[in-house]
Amino acid sequence: MKITDIKGTVPLHNGIKMPYLGLGVFQSQNGAEVINAVSHALKIGYRSIDTASFYDNEEGVGEGIRKSDIPRPEVFVTTKVWNSDQGYDSTISAFKASLARLGLDYLDLYLIHWPVKGKYKQTWRALETLYQDGLVKSIGVSNFLRHQLDDLLQTADIKPMVNQMEFHPRLVQQGLLDYCQSNDIVYEAWSPLMQGHIFAIEDLTRIASKHGKSIAQVTLRWNLQKGVVTIPKSSKPHRIEENGGLFDFELTADDMSIIDALDQGKRIGPDPDNFDF
Ligand code: NAD
Secondary structure (H helix, E strand, O other), X not given: OOOOOOOOEEEOOOXXXXXXXXXXXXXXXOOHHHHHHHHXXXXXXXXXXXXXXXXXXXXXXXXXHHHHOOOHHHOEEEEEEOHHHOOHHHHHHHHHHHXXXXXXXXXXXXXXXXXXXXXXXXXXXXXXXXXXOOOEOOEEEEOOOHHHHHHHHHHOOOOOOEEEEEOEOOEOOHHHHHHHHHOOOEEEEEOOOHHHHHHHOHHHHHHHHHHOOOHHHHHHHHHHHOOOEEOOEOOOHHHHHHHOOOOOOOOOHHXXXXXXXXXXXXXXXXXXXXXXX
């Protein structure tokens, strides 16, 4: 991945360009909080927003995009189908409801939020239909481990363009990352800052002070240098700006291996092989 600036993109396997930095909005409240976060991020150069029907803030995300005055074609909008909506017909309806809440007439990326057993193949068929009908520019999955991807690929006509996974210095899943990258599936990090828990890691403090950058910036830059798209969440303007300040320094190979070695296979979120929602 060639890293240039805040608006830089990575090509998906269908040729669509996805910004490698985006704003996550999980737990940003619908209304002023999410509207202001989204419009601020877009005004300072972010070009991608990651929401989900489950986050209950799609209306605010849409309003934030309009408030920013950035033309719609320049913004990459992702949302996700929630577990209780999975299945063919219900996914089509859920997609239309998300689009209406966002106030948009197409999406850039629609993801299956979690691999609900017995359902995700039908859900994928619906995503393929929406893609072929031109309502969404790219389709992908989230929280799919290797065996779930392989299973999906047995019946899929279209290979997912993205797999959005929990990813941070304590959970690298290098095997899955390699598998996705070698199969042209863009790997995207959720909770890249471990929901705020990375700040106590000493090695990161050391690398950050060496570069005169913050721990968040070093961690997010490590995502990009590993070829991983990242969507840190904040609703605070100064943090949104800080998390976008990744393009005036570079981690060395040594820095990269020190951060890689922090991996403990430790999840802060649910296990895709064992969730009950
Ligand atoms: P995150 O790792 O991005 O951490 C967010 C928290 O870190 C913030 O609430 C804030 O407290 C803190 N923070 C952010 N920037 C900071 C900074 N510069 N300095 C200090 N503290 C800072 O956590 P997340 O929100 O869980 O993940 C990011 C996004 O990933 C979400 O908003 C959502 O869009 C997506 N996500 C997807 C899934 C999924 O299942 N697909 C699951 C969780 C999150």
